Amino acid sequence: MPTLETIVALAPRLRRKEVSPVEVTRACLDRIEKLNPALNAFITVTADSALAEARAAEIEISRGKWRGPLHGIPIAIKDLIDTAGTRTTAASALFEHRIPAEDAEVVRRLRLAGAVILGKNNLHEFAYGGSSLVSFFGDVHNPRNTEHIAGGSSGGSAAAVAAGLCYAAIGTDTAGSIREPAALCGCVGIKPTYGRVSARGVIPLSWSLDHVGPLAATVSDAAVVLQAIAGYDALDVCSADVPVSDYVSGRSSELGDETKALKVGIPRAHFYDDLDGEVRFAVEKALAVIETLVACVRDVQVEVSSDRTVQAAESYAYHAEHVARTPELYQPETLRRIQSGANISAADYIQRRRQLDGERRRAHEMFADVDLLITPTMPIPAPAIADLKKNPAALRPAELALLRNTRPFNVWGLPAVSVPCGFTKGGLPIGLQIAGPHWREDLVLRLAHAYEQAAL
Numbered sequence: 099m100p101t102l103e104t105i106v107a108l109a110p111r112l113r114r115k116e117v118s119p120v121e122v123t124r125a126c127l128d129r130i131e132k133l134n135p136a137l138n139a140f141i142t143v144t145a146d147s148a149l150a151e152a153r154a155a156e157i158e159i160s161r162g163k164w165r166g167p168l169h170g171i172p173i174a175i176k177d178l179i180d181t182a183g184t185r186t187t188a189a190s191a192l193f194e195h196r197i198p199a200e201d202a203e204v205v206r207r208l209r210l211a212g213a214v215i216l217g218k219n220n221l222h223e224f225a226y227g228g229s230s231l232v233s234f235f236g237d238v239h240n241p242r243n244t245e246h247i248a249g250g251s252s253g254g255s256a257a258a259v260a261a262g263l264c265y266a267a268i269g270t271d272t273a274g275s276i277r278e279p280a281a282l283c284g285c286v287g288i289k290p291t292y293g294r295v296s297a298r299g300v301i302p303l304s305w306s307l308d309h310v311g312p313l314a315a316t317v318s319d320a321a322v323v324l325q326a327i328a329g330y331d332a333l334d335v336c337s338a339d340v341p342v343s344d345y346v347s348g349r350s351s352e353l354g355d356e357t358k359a360l361k362v363g364i365p366r367a368h369f370y371d372d373l374d375g376e377v378r379f380a381v382e383k384a385l386a387v388i389e390t391l392v393a394c395v396r397d398v399q400v401e402v403s404s405d406r407t408v409q410a411a412e413s414y415a416y417h418a419e420h421v422a423r424t425p426e427l428y429q430p431e432t433l434r435r436i437q438s439g440a441n442i443s444a445a446d447y448i449q450r451r452r453q454l455d456g457e458r459r460r461a462h463e464m465f466a467d468v469d470l471l472i473t474p475t476m477p478i479p480a481p482a483i484a485d486l487k488k489n490p491a492a493l494r495p496a497e498l499a500l501l502r503n504t505r506p507f508n509v510w511g512l513p514a515v516s517v518p519c520g521f522t523k524g525g526l527p528i529g530l531q532i533a534g535p536h537w538r539e540d541l542v543l544r545l546a547h548a549y550e551q552a553a554l
Contacts, residue, residue: 102262102265102315104265104315104316104318104319105167105168105171105265105266105314105318105319105322105323106167106316106318106319106322108122108171108265109166109167109168109169109171109322112159112169112170112171113159113164113169115159115160118152118156118170119152119153119155119156119159119169119170119171119214120149120152120153120156122152122170122171122172123148123149123151123152123170123172123214123216124149124152126172126216126263126264126265127143127145127148127149127216129261129262129263130143130216130217130258130263133241133261133263134263136239136244137238137239137241137244137248137254137257137258137261137263138220138235138236138237138238138239138254139174139219139220139238139241139248139253139254139255139257139258139261139263140174140216140217140218140219140220140254140258140263141177141187141189141217141218141219141220141235141254142177142184142185142187142217142218143216143217144181144184144215144216144217144218145217147184147215148172148214148215148216148217151214151215152170152172152214155169155170155212155214156170158212165210165211165212166211166212166326167322167346168208168211168212168213168322168323168326169211169212169213170212170214171212171213171214171265171266172213172214172215172216172264172265173208173213173214173215173216173264173265173266173267173268173323174215174216174217174218174219174254174255174258174259174263174264174266174267174268175205175215175217175218175219175267175268176218176219176221176252176254176255176267176268176269176270177189177218177219177220177221177254178221178224178225178270178300178301179202179204179205179218179268179270179299179300179301179310180198180200180201180202180205180299180300180301181198181201181202181205181215181218182198182199182200182201182205183197183198183199184197184198184215184217184218185197185218186198186218186301187218187234187235188221188223188224188225188301189220189221189222189223189224189233189234189235190223190224190234190427190428190429190432191234191427191428192420192424192427192428193301194234198299200299201299202296202298202299202300203296203298203299203331203333203334204268204295204296204299204300204310204327205268205299207326207327207329208268208326208327210326211326213326216263216264219252219254219255219257219258219267219269220233220235220236220238220253220254221233221238221250221251221252221253221254221255222250222251222253222275223428223429223432224301224303224413224417224432224436225250225251225252225270225272225275225301225303226251226303226413226432226435226436227250227251227431227432227435227493227494227497228249228250228251228273228274228275228278228497228498228500228501229247229249229250229253229481229486229493229496229497229500230247230248230249230250230251230253230254230279231247231250231483231486231487231493232429232431232432232493233429234429237483238250238253238254238257239257239483240257240260240282240283240480240526241257241260241261241283242260242283242284242480242525242526242527243480243524243525243526245482245483245484246282246479246480246481246482246483246526247282247480247481247482247483247486248279248282248283248480249278249279249280249281249282249283249480249500250275250278250279250497251269251270251272251275251279251303252267252269252270252271252275252276252279252287252313253279255267255268255269255276255279255313256269256279256280256282256283256285256287256313257279257283259280259283259285259313259314259315260283260284260285260315260527265314265315265319266312266313266314266315266319266320266322266323267312267313267314268310268311268312268313268323268327269287269310269311269312269313270297270300270303270308270309270310270311271287271289271308271309271310271311271504271508272303272304272307272308272309272409272508273307273409273501273504273505273508274289274500274501274503274504274505274508276288276289276309276311276312276313276516277289277475277504277514277515277516277529277531278475278476278500278501278504278516279313280313280475280516280529281475281476281516281518281527281528281529281531282476282479282480282526282527282529283480283527284518284521284527284529285313285314285315285518286313286314286315286316286317286319286320286515286516286517286518286546286550287311287312287313287314287320287515287516288311288312288320288324288513288514288515288516288539288542288543289309289311289504289507289508289513289514289515290309290310290311290324290328290513290539291338291340291511291512291513291536291537291538291539292307292309292336292338292458292508292511293336293337293338293340293511294309294328294338294340294342294513294537294539295309295310295311295324295327295328295329296310296327296329296331296333296334296337297309297310297334297336297337298331298333298334298337302412302416303409303412303413303416304408304409304412304413305336305412306408306409306412306451306454307408307409307412307508307509308336309508310327311324311327312324312327316550317515317517317543317546317547317550318346318547320515320543321345321346321543321547322345322346324345324539324543325342325344325345325346328342328345328539329342340537343537343538343539343540344540345539345540345543356544357391357392357544357545357548358391358392358393359392359393360391360392360393360469360470360541360545361392361393361394361396361467361468361469361470362388362392362394362395362396362468362469362470362471362472362545363395363396363397363398363464363465363467363468363470363471363472364385364395364396364397364398364471364472364473365397365398365399365400365471365473366397367399367400368400368402368502368503368506369473369474369503370473370474371477372477373474373477373478374477374478374479376479376522376523376528377474377476377477377478377479377522377528378474379520380519380520380521380528381474381519381528381530383519383520384519384520384530384549384553385472387549387552387553388472388545388549390552391545391548391549391552392545395472396467396468398464398467398468398471400464400471400506402506403453403457403506403509405450405453407442407446407447407450408447408450408451408454410438410439410442411439411442411446411447411450412439413435413436413439414436414437414438414439414440414442415439417436418440421433421436421437431490431493431494435494454509457509457510458509458510458511461510461511461512461535461536462535462536464510464535465534465535469534469535469541470532470533470534470541470542470545471532471533471534472530472531472532472533473503473530473531473533474503474528474529474530474531475503475504475516475528475529475530475531476500476503476504476528476529477499477500477502477503478499478500479522479524479526479527479528480526480527481496481500503531504516504531507531507533511536512533512534512535512536513533513534513536513537513538513539513542514531514532514533514534514542515531515532515533515542515543515546516529516530516531517529517530517532517546517549517550518530518550519549519553530549532545532546532549
C-alpha cells in the first residue's frame with residue numbers, strides 16, 4: 099500500500115520549490131487511477147481542476163506568495179460537502195446530478211489556504227450509517243483488506259487517506275463517522291468541539307449532532323488541516339464564536355513537560371465492555387505507554403445516554419419532502435432509517451433536545467478531576483463485508499455496535515480523536531480514542547501526538 103510523505107514534511111519542500119504541486123497532484127491522481135477501482139473511495143475525481151489549482155499554487159509559490167502549510171497539498175472532500183461547480187451527491191440517486199453554486203465554508207477555507215481539491219469521497223448514503231455499504235455508487239472497501247468494510251459514514255475519506263490517494267480528507271461525524279473509519283482503516287481522524295468548524299454547506303444528517311473535521315495520516319497533519327478550517331462562521335447558526343488555539347505548534351517536542359502534567363481518565367463502564375480480545379490487548383498496551391507520558395491514569399465513571407430521538411427526528415425533518423415525493427431514489431435501507439423518525443412528536447423532540455442541551459452543559463463535570471478521557475475507538479475490528487451482507491437485517495445493529503464508543507462524544511459535543519494503536523493478527527487496524535473538554539482540541543491533539551511518537 100503506498101505511503102505518502104506527511105504534509106508537515108512536504109510543505110517546507112514545496113515552499114523551497116524542491117518539489118512542484120503539479121508533480122504531487124499528478125502522483126495522487128495516478129494512485130487514484132490505479133487503486134480506486136478496488137477501493138471505491140472516490141465518487142468524483144476532479145483531475146482537470148485539481149491540476150489547474152496545482153499549477154496556480156506553483157505560480158504563487160514561485161512568486162513568494164506562500165499561503166501556509168496546505169499550499170499545493172492535494173486534499174479530498176466527503177461527497178456531502180458542497181463544492182461549487184462539482185456535483186455533491188451524498189452517495190444518493192436523489193442528488194446524483196446536484197451541482198452546488200457555492201462552496202461549503204470548510205471548502206472555502208481550504209481553498210483560501212491553497213489546498214488542491216482532488217475530488218469527492220464515497221460515503222454511506224446521506225451519512226446515515228457506519229459501514230459505507232449503502233451507497234448508490236457502491237461499497238467502499240478497506241485498503242488494509244478489501245474484503246472488510248472501511249467504516250462510515252466517511253468511509254471513502256478514510257480509505258483514500260489510508261491508501262495514500264490524498265494527503266488528507268474532510269469528513270463529517272454525527273455519531274462517529276470520522277473516528278470510526280479512521281480507526282478501521284488505520285489513520286487519524288478528529289471530531290472537533292460542536293460548533294468549532296462550520297457545517298454551512300454540508301448536507302445534514304442531524305443539525306444538533308453534525309461535526310466536520312479532518313482525516314490524515316498523522317496527528318500533526320490532522321492538526322494542520324484543522325487549523326485551516328476551524329473558526330467562527332457568522333452565517334452558520336451552529337457555529338460558536340470561541341477563539342481558536344494554535345494546534346500546529348502544540349505538536350512540538352518542547353511541550354513534553356506539559357504532557358507530563360496531564361491527568362487521564364479511563365471510563366471503563368460502557369466503553370470497555372464486550373471488547374474484542376485483540377482490541378482489548380492493543381488498547382491496554384497503549385494505556386501502558388500513555389502511563390509513561392502523563393502524570394496519572396485513573397478510572398472514572400461517566401453516564402452515557404443511548405437515546406437517538408434527536409438524530410432520528412432531525413434526519414426525517416430534512417428528508418420529509420423528498421421521501422414523500424421520490425422515495426424510490428433512496429436506497430431501501432436508508433429510506434427505512436429516515437422513516438423511523440416520522441412519528442416522533444414535536445413534544446418528544448423538544449424534550450429530548452432539552453435533555454441533550456443539559457448533557458452538553460454538564461459535560462465539563464467529567465473533567466473535574468482529569469484532563470482527558472481515553473477509550474477504545476471501536477469495540478471490534480472492521481467486519482467482513484460478506485458477513486454484513488449475509489443478513490441485511492443485522493446491518494444496522496452491527497453499525498450501532500461499532501459506533502457505541504464514539505456516539506456519546508457527539509451528544510456531549512466534546513472534541514475527540516482516533517489515533518492508530520495497533521493491528522489484529524490479521525492486519526486490521528485498531529484505534530485509540532482520546533477526548534477532552536469543550537474547545538480543547540489542542541489538549542486532545544497534544545496527547546495524541548505524544549502517544550503517536552512514543553508508539554513509533
